[in-house]
Amino acid sequence: MNRKRTIMIVDDDKEIVEMMRDFLEDEQFEVFEAYSATQALEVLDCNQKRIDCLLLDVMMPGQSGLELCRQLRKSLDTPILFLSARGEDVDKIRGLSLGGDDYIVKSATPEEVIARVKAVLRRYNRNEKDPSLELDFGRLVLNITAYEVKVDGRPVSMTPKEFEILCLFTEYPRQVFTYEQLLQRFWEGVGDKHSVTVQMGRIREKIEENPRKPMYITNVWGIGYRFEGVRR
Numbered sequence: 001m002n003r004k005r006t007i008m009i010v011d012d013d014k015e016i017v018e019m020m021r022d023f024l025e026d027e028q029f030e031v032f033e034a035y036s037a038t039q040a041l042e043v044l045d046c047n048q049k050r051i052d053c054l055l056l057d058v059m060m061p062g063q064s065g066l067e068l069c070r071q072l073r074k075s076l077d078t079p080i081l082f083l084s085a086r087g088e089d090v091d092k093i094r095g096l097s098l099g100g101d102d103y104i105v106k107s108a109t110p111e112e113v114i115a116r117v118k119a120v121l122r123r124y125n126r127n128e129k130d131p132s133l134e135l136d137f138g139r140l141v142l143n144i145t146a147y148e149v150k151v152d153g154r155p156v157s158m159t160p161k162e163f164e165i166l167c168l169f170t171e172y173p174r175q176v177f178t179y180e181q182l183l184q185r186f187w188e189g190v191g192d193k194h195s196v197t198v199q200m201g202r203i204r205e206k207i208e209e210n211p212r213k214p215m216y217i218t219n220v221w222g223i224g225y226r227f228e229g230v231r232r
Contacts, residue, residue, distance in 0.1 A: 005121060006050055008032040010040040010065065011057035011083065016106070020055070023110040024117075037063035044076075051078060053121055055113070058084035058095065066098055073099035077147070079120045079160050083113065092191070096198045101161040102187065103195075119188050124160040135170050137229035140207055140216060142170055149207070156206050161186060166203055169217060169227035178224040200225060 007029050009017050014035065021031045032051060034040035037060060044051065054072075056065035063071075069080055081102040082095045092103045101120050104113055135142040141150045147163055149156045158166070165186060168177070179193045187195055204211040216229050 004028055004030040005052050006030045006032065006047075007053045007055060007117065008034060008040065008043060008047075008051050009055045010034045010037070010060070010068070011055075012036060012060045013057070016057075016083075020110060020113065023114060027114055027118075036060060037065070037068040040068060044072075048076070048078075052124075053079045053081065053117060055081050055083055055117065056100075058082055058086060058091070066095060069095070069098045069100055073157075073159070077157065077159060079124050081113075081117060081120060093194050093198050096195060097202060099159050099202075101159055103191075116188055116190070120160070123164045123186065136232045137170065137216070138232060139209070140170075140229060142167065151207055158203075158206060162199060162203050162206070165199060166207070169225070170229065170231075173227050173229060173231065176220050176224055176226045182224065196224075 005028070007024060009020050009024075009031060011017050012035050017033050017035070021033065024031050032043050032047060034043050040054075040056075056068060058065040065082060065084075069082070072078075072080065079101045080099065081104060082100050083104050083106060084091060084095070085106045095103045102116050104116055133144045135144065139152050142148070144167060147158075147160075149158055149163065149166070165182070168185070179196050182196045183191050200217065201211070204214050204217060207216055208214045216227060217225050218228050220226050
């Protein structure tokens with residue numbers, strides 16, 4: 001029998017933690033709880049290999065969820081979803097730019113939160129491909145199931161969502177993907193153009209020799225993006 005999927009909820013509001021725990025446990029998740037960034041780090045220290053996903057409140061006393069995400073992304077690629085009362089575009093952009101895989105406003109129903117958690121985990125758990133499969137584009141090399149990216153022979157760290165987006169483009173060179181297609185595929189249709197542009201900017205920073213003049217992922221102005229790499 002496969003083990004239960006696991007998630008850690010980090011929020012200083014006990015009622016929200018308890019409500020989300022009940023809904024997630026009904027969906028057969030094993031739930032870890034933390035009420036501050038400090039507690040979250042303690043739980044991760046003991047259970048990091050067991051936790052599949054993190055749901056972080058943005059505004060917490062002491063270290064915020066954004067600051068915690070920035071700290072975790074230095075060494076952790078586990079999917080991170082933000083849960084926040086703030087729904088302004090600038091807050092979403094900041095959360096995604098720090099390495100978040102999704103940004104959910106607290107007005108969302110528990111069912112929507114769970115659906116988006118599951119969507120992130122589906123993207124993260126790619127088990128159907130040959131683990132030996134590599135996509136070689138010269139400077140850029142991807143190993144699909146090992147979740148490895150190398151640029152000029154050096155490993156590059158990517159979040160699960162960044163990797164999945166890059167995989168989509170590399171698997172379909174020269175195909176144009178619109179902002180709407182990317183939003184539907186990677187954000188379950190929830191979000192806007194800014195969500196896409198922020199993620200694409202982060203990917204370019206990691207794979208392009210000059211992100212301002214990209215050679216791999218180029219803009220199709222007003223429509224979306226296209227991958228220009230040639231597979232070897």
